[in-house]
Amino acid sequence: MPPPQLSDQQVAAEFTSYYLQRATKEFAEDLDKVRSADDFKNDALQILVSALQQGTAMFFPEEQRRIVTAAAGPVDKS
């Protein structure tokens, strides 16, 4: 039976989570530096997370779906 189709909201949520995870991995060092900056207070963490994830807007919903649903694992080589 094919897996159930994800709704647009689910795709968006899953893509955002993937995007954030990728961004935090790629910019781990820089993020640490920002977090230790003098002006990192109050809303700064929220702003940082929001700033990172706003890049998801560059991907059309169908592109997000393509990336999110590419999760079935590599082709069987046997």
Next chain:
Amino acid sequence: MAHRFARGPDGRASQKRQKVVHEAPTSEEVHASRQLQQLLSFSQDPIRARHGLQSFKLFLDQLLGPDGNNGDRPRILKDYLQSTTPAADDESPVYLPDVMQTWSYGAQTNNENIMSAVPVVLALLLKLLSQSLESVPFGLGICRTLLQKRQQELVARNLSADKGKSFIISPTLRMLTEAASFDGGAIAKPLFRARASMLKSLARNMGIVHRGDEAEDTKRPSARSNAILFLLSALKYLHPEAKNELLSQRDIVAALTRDVKQDPPYLVKELLEGLRAHVLLDDKLPRDAKASLLNASTLTRLSALYQYRLDTPAEGETSIADIAHEFLMAACTSPGCGLLRQDAGFYPRELDPNAPIPTAVLDEWGLEVIVWMNKFKTEIPVRNYALSNFLPNLRPWSSLKQSELVISIFKAAPELVAHYFLNNKSFTFEPKLSATWTGYAAFLFHTVTLPIPDHFCRGPDFPALPPPTSIVVDNILPPPLNQKALSRSLANKSNMISFFATRILVVALEKLDAALTMHRDPSHAHKTAWAEAARRLVDEFRQRSPGVTEMINAYRSVPEGDILHREAASRLLRLCYEVLPQHALLAKFDVSPFLETSLTRLSRQDLEDPKDFALSLKELENLLSIAGYSPGMRWFAAPEGVSLSPFTRLLKVCIDAPRGVSLGTIREVVNFVAVEEGLVPRVDGHPGLLALLEASQVLRQSYPDSITHVWPFLDNCLSRYANSPVKYVEKFYDLIDEATEPAVQGLTSADVSLATIAMLEQLPFAAAKEGSQHVLRALGRFLPSFLGYSAAAGESKALLDLILSKMVPHLPDSKRKVKAGVLKGLQFQHNPWPSAKATETGKAKGTGASRKEELPTPAMDPETLEDMLHVPDGLEADNSALVRWSSKSVDELVDEGYLKSLVALLVSEHASIRKEALVNIRKAAAKIKESEYEERDQVWLLLMELAETAGDKINDGPLASPIAAFACHAIDVQRDPLSCLYPKVNTFLVRGPSWSPDRIPLVDDILEGDPIVPNTYYTQTSWLLGYLIDGLRTKHDLELFHKRRAMGPILEHVLVSATNPYLRWPLKLQVLRLLYRATCIEGGSTTLTTRFGIMSWLEATQAGCTDASEAAVYEALRKRVWETSDQDRVRAWSRGGLDGLSW
């Protein structure tokens, strides 16, 4: 209590302030209504009066208390009230006459305790009476009593008591609050009518705030709190006209929010909710009334609540900051709330975008005739004045909510974007790894992603005139995003900063694209003005954006594993090619190494997460798009150190991709290249490269090891074919000629993939290699399957049988294969059969394969033809170039076009300018020669030969345009030693110290000679056509193009080359642009027709067209040639063959 000044023994006032002592009143328990009557009866003894009032207060407190066991008290009160009810026929009935008299007496004797105690009991009593329907008439009676003149004076006196007398002011305000809301606001209207007394000192009382270190006690609210509650109660029950008048009192409105930051949470909540419900959302309240409340200072004070720290909201409870945010969002972005005014998008206030300017005037003078076009670079008048004053008080970089508010305001009033940034110059984007910079970047990203208003003006149609370019560009790249800041961010050593800048540029380019599309809308009345505005927009954008070279460098510096960053950087470059192709192509970006890296990463399959693989594919797609735009892309040449060509590696990626990854775009690109290169037949219904993909996929599934042996063979065949396609066309016909089967006779090269012929040719060589058993075994599995799928794809089975029969002697297990022939009826399982359109066209490239006779040629109007074929004059004189170059560095001189502008002046009509230009060229050459510039010798040589060629001849007339155009274009070659034209241009330069002034350089070398650098024939042709177009400007230039030469006139040579069936559409378009340029010259069309038979050439080429849209261009150009020629002469020349009737 009044101040009392104690006097010392000497009669002078004591230096010490006398301590005010409030003596606590005595009281007694009330047991009967008669007792109550006695207690409250008027007495001139203040102690007794206070005793009675205090006893009544405690009695009412008990009745209002949470303890429900009140015993006889309700009855006692009822009896008491009935006993004091005035007679029904009384004209001005006074309820509670004793209490009122006591109050009056207290006021007369200045007894502040009594002045305070009476409103206290009246407030409590009204509160109690409002709880029961039965007691409402009595309560109303008390309220009306308060409105009588005598009581009004008492109220006014209480309200205007000294600021320090909160104990008098507060209960009076409480009493008025109860009265205003009593019985659903029954007396609110008369209360407001008596505003001179009832609202006395309201603004001042709102300023009497709680003092002290502790928070305000909710049980003992300050005078300010009571005053605000009274005002809210009035706003709730007053009719719109009265509210309007109330809100027009500036002192009250100002006092309302002045101290809001220090107010207790419950009060702020009530204030915001009250104002929202009874002012903002009151549809009957006039717009001006709302606007007088929502002025910039009110909004600014309310925005201070974003930092409100006095509340500690419980879980699930909304914080004050959130309530304030919702209030501000509604107030600032909802048109019904009175603050937001409808603006005209990118058109500022006070200008007429439909000003009646005749088209002829606009065509002649351009945008300069629109007086306001350049007016808004420093100041922009806006309609939303209050909002524009409020915005600078917000800090969108340090608060998510404030950012949301600003962005929502920008969205609701787009006119404010440019205004905001122009008036907030301190806002800088200098990169720094800090929370503030990140906040700036996020805010700017949001601003750039805001949509462009409909038709730029938020109206149903485009106005007649384009919006001011400066405003459009301020919306695409707001001023803080200047070239310097963006370049520094892109090149920053912090990857995150570079990433953020890249993303902003991506969305900015997308927005620029949208704006340019809107500028090019066919519905514009003044097309030339809009077209000029579009050009200006591009120019201004380029002045703010970093150069393409910097973007390329930024992409280069992204670490290999940062696929998110790589995707964004490659997307940015792709957008440059799509939106600003002319500038992107100048950057000479060689996409091959990046493509190589991306392919290698995808082939290695070291991306564990399939999502990473899919994201990497996005990068690959971007690179493939760039490759599609790059004329120099070498699809079939394997880079050094790599065994397979990019094309074959793309095929490999398609086959090796994890399951579930969508490969649609990549397949489209692969297929597009295959169709363009002629690897597969360009006919309707043929699925393109799918037969090859399907066969490879089947093999990979069944024999994963075999496919690895097939790739090198396949790569070899495809590359050989791509390098000399004609050879395989000939081989195909040789095969047909040799064949005896009738079914094969008469077939054409469109009936089979020519790649198959290459495989047939190469198979014997593969078989002859030592140690080729593995390869042959793999090919033995692959080739029959491939031929089977080719047959299923509609290719000639008879021919494929013939090919298989010629292949099998070289394959293992040949007998069985011969017997079986080409497999029939194979089904495509892995590759969905595409629609005809998808197989024939790559993204954004029209390469239809349908036959001409099946499609009617759509007519093309002259404007569209002009848009498509008109190229701006590349040698346009800019006299300022004479002085500008001297202040520039050598790098800027060569790379940024200053040198070219100087060379272009050699074709000026004025002898003095030409002479001056020549002197300056010599000086510039000397400067370059002496510099450290890497290519100084080559550039110097070019310039000196140009100067030598121009020499004294420029005294007699302008230099021939082709010579100047050649020099301009050759500068680009000389500064880039990797250019495929570098050897040719330098060989030409070393031939002699000057060039023949009436010969156009390099034409034969490029069109006929060896390309020297393999696979660059078309790139070189593209360069040649580019310079020829720039070099054809005058009648004299045209003479050079049709001058007799040993190899025929130049133009004839070009036209012959353009008949090459493998010439791609962009190059054909260049040839057509050259012809179009000729038609713009006086007598050009006649020369084209009578000397070159251009009409027949166009007709014949049109007939060979497989795409209706291409055919339309030929048709329209033919029409233009006819219309711009000397028709009588052409008619006579053609002996009536051409008479224009066909149009």
